[in-house]
Amino acid sequence: MAGACASTVAVGLLVVGGFFGSPPSREGAGGSAGTEGAEVTGVAVGAYLHYDSPGVERMAELSRWLGGTELRAGHTYLPGDTWPNIEGEPYFLSTWAQWRKEKADRLFVLNVPMQQHNEARVADDRVAELIRSGAQGANDHHFQRLARRLVDLGVPDTVIVLGWEMNGFDYTHRCSPDPENWKTYWRRIVTAMRSVEGQRFRFDYAPNRGRDAIAWTSCYPGDDVVDVVGMDSYDQEPGRTFEEQVTQPYGLQQQVDFAKAHGKRISYPEWGLFRHGDNPEYVRGMLAWFAEHQPLYQSITDYCPHGVWQCGQNPRSTQVFREFLSTGQGHDARDIPRRPF
Secondary structure (H helix, E strand, C coil): CHHHCCCHHHHHHHHHCCCCCCCECCCCCECCCCCCCECCECCEEEEECCCCHHHHHHHHHHHHHCCCCCCCEEEEECCCCCHHHHCCCCCHHHHHHHHHHCCCCCEEEEEECCCCCCCCCCCHHHHHHHHHHHHCCCCHHHHHHHHHHHHHCCCCCCEEEECCCCCCCCCCCCCCCCHHHHHHHHHHHHHHHHCCCCCCCEEEECCECCCCCCCHHHHCCCHHHCCEEECEEECCCCCCCHHHHHHCCCCHHHHHHHHHHCCCEEEEEEEECCCCCCCHHHHHHHHHHHHHHCCCEEEEECCCCCCCCCCCCCHHHHHHHHHHHCCCCCCCHHHCCCCCC
């Protein structure tokens, strides 16, 4: 993002010069019935609006608020409480699948936990045991069931954000208690899901920006089992300014360089405001970064304190986001009220 910390004028030029009209991606979207061979072009813009079916409904509302701008990345999460939910049991997957299949150039992005009880603050020694168990194949069947569920729903080209923010301290699927076995476990999951007939999944490796509990490069499981190098990047430390978030160790520039060295696309499954409050310069910088580096997709986390549409506490950032992404066509964005979360 070093090159993204430009003036407002420069950022505007980046956006006008082709935010939505960028070169075709190197990979087709795949697609389900009626979308075979479709190719995604440009940056697929999305927002996390709700994990459940209301998230689909709000995609259309946000699009209208942006003056008709099409949101092509639909993003949700599987609950990490029980294995049945990780296997794809939640009913709302069918609603998201239907949304994906309505247009050939859409992406369905699904965050998938690697362990049940994923937010239960499990101790490191127990996490290490669970990692080793997974590395030995104890959970293969859970992920095969998820893969079959997605294929049966007609979304075999889902982008799987597997074990997101693995370099952090909190999730039970974190890497730091046993990085070597964690990489083996990731590889087993990908192998299990790819074994299902009809699948065309892409696996997105998406750490937190910065070092956190462990350098995210230490958890990278290999080029043959990673399709996209993502990053979750909120406006918080490490990185007091946007430029520092770019240049810091394991920051945004290192992500881009790492992905290029490994021949991978980049993505931003989660981004948004946070510790620094209503910060339009951060939003401006992120949008310019996307325009310059052309990720497969970007998805803002749109609820308080991170968001710009479902959150009314960031009015200056909201204005920047809307001005940059609005098509200026169709409905007047001022007439579409923000939706409370």
